[in-house]
Amino acid sequence: MLRKLWLIFAQACTLCLAALFVVSTLRPDLLPRVTGRGGNVVLLQETATPVTAERVATYADAAKKAMPAVVNIYTSKEMRQRNPVLDDPLLRRYFPDLADRMPRQRSTSLGSGVIVSSEGYVLTNHHVIDGADDIQLVLADGRRLTAHVRGADPETDLAVLKTEGESLPAITFGSLETVHVGDVVLAIGNPFGFGNTVTMGIVSALGRSHLGINRFEDFIQTDAAINPGSSGGALVDAAGNLIGINSTIFSQSGGSLGIGFAIPVSLARAVLEQLIKDGEVTRGWLGIEPQELAPEMAQALALEGGGVLIRSLVQSGPADRAGVRVRDIVVEIDGKPTRDTSALLARIAELSPGTVSKVTVWRDRKLVSVDVTVGRRPKAQ
Secondary structure, eight states: OHHHHHHHHHHHHHHHHHHHHHHHHHOGGGHHHHHOSOSOOOOOOOOSSOOOOOOOOOOHHHHHHHGGGEEEEEEEEEEEOOOGGGGOHHHHHHOTTTGGGSOEEEEEEEEEEEEOOTTSEEEEOHHHHTTOSEEEEEOTTSOEEEEEEEEEETTTTEEEEEEOOSSOOOOOBOOGGGOOTTOEEEEEEOGGGOOSEEEEEEEEEEEEOOSSSOSSOOEEEEOSOOOTTOTTOEEEOTTSOEEEEEEEEOOSSSSOOSOEEEEEHHHHHHHHHHHHHHSSOOOEEOOEEEEEOOHHHHHHTTOTTOOEEEEEEOTTSHHHHHTOOTTOEEEEETTEEOOSHHHHHHHHHHSOTTOEEEEEEEETTEEEEEEEEOEEOOOOO
């Protein structure tokens, strides 16, 4: 009896193996269904039914809004070839016009700019177009236009170009009052001549000054990558509105290290309007040379709001004629505090030439008010 059962079991196993052999040879596609779990890889095909998922944060709309207004700037100028031999004083004495006979060559550079008006006004950095005799703009749509300088202001490193074109896309101005440290910003420019490029970062700091870059400094610091060629480009907020003009970077290698500076839109707009209207910027001038007041001195003099020490005066200048003295400490101009040098220069620049302003100084341990007739600031050399 036991032997009979064993024979039946052996025959059943043989039949199963034979059936498996036939199926694997003729219909191998049926094996996963028969064998169940195995070493086969199951691929998931996208279904026709859409799956609802949370949208990933994107700034594509902001970039799409601002990019058409950012242009690539290509400049060139004629330069004399420099020869160290010409520095010889004896040679220059007997051949004074030798330098003028040296062959000339053209130098090219690149940068960025922002179309601020559909009438063809473009805002950029002064150092981008300084000395150029040929300026070409390349728009985001591929158009190439010739531009000329409408006006420049080296003391803020800003310049306005004028070009002719149809349907020029102008950028939308934002407000610096709505910008805070930590806000996401986009930098748009022409790095290394690649064309319109967008980088992202945050506002690292506001009101940066004492950098020794410009005479009037009130920079927005950002870690959005700004590389050579991006100067003059746009710094925009998450809605695509202009909040600054990319100006310079801190770098030990020439590339971006995550510390860039942009001229705030409030300053850029004030300079822009004057350059379009008059071709130059008119600022007030008092004829004083300021010096930062050490915190220890301010504390010793009980000046809680700070102030700026007058190191020297321009002889017969507005302040000198009004009776302001060397070593006076300026604490207010027309009721507006002057906590440091940057604030003092900004206050003086806002004054209209020919008007009378009240300058409050700390002298002999008391406050003294002096009426000064504001002069016009000389052009930067």
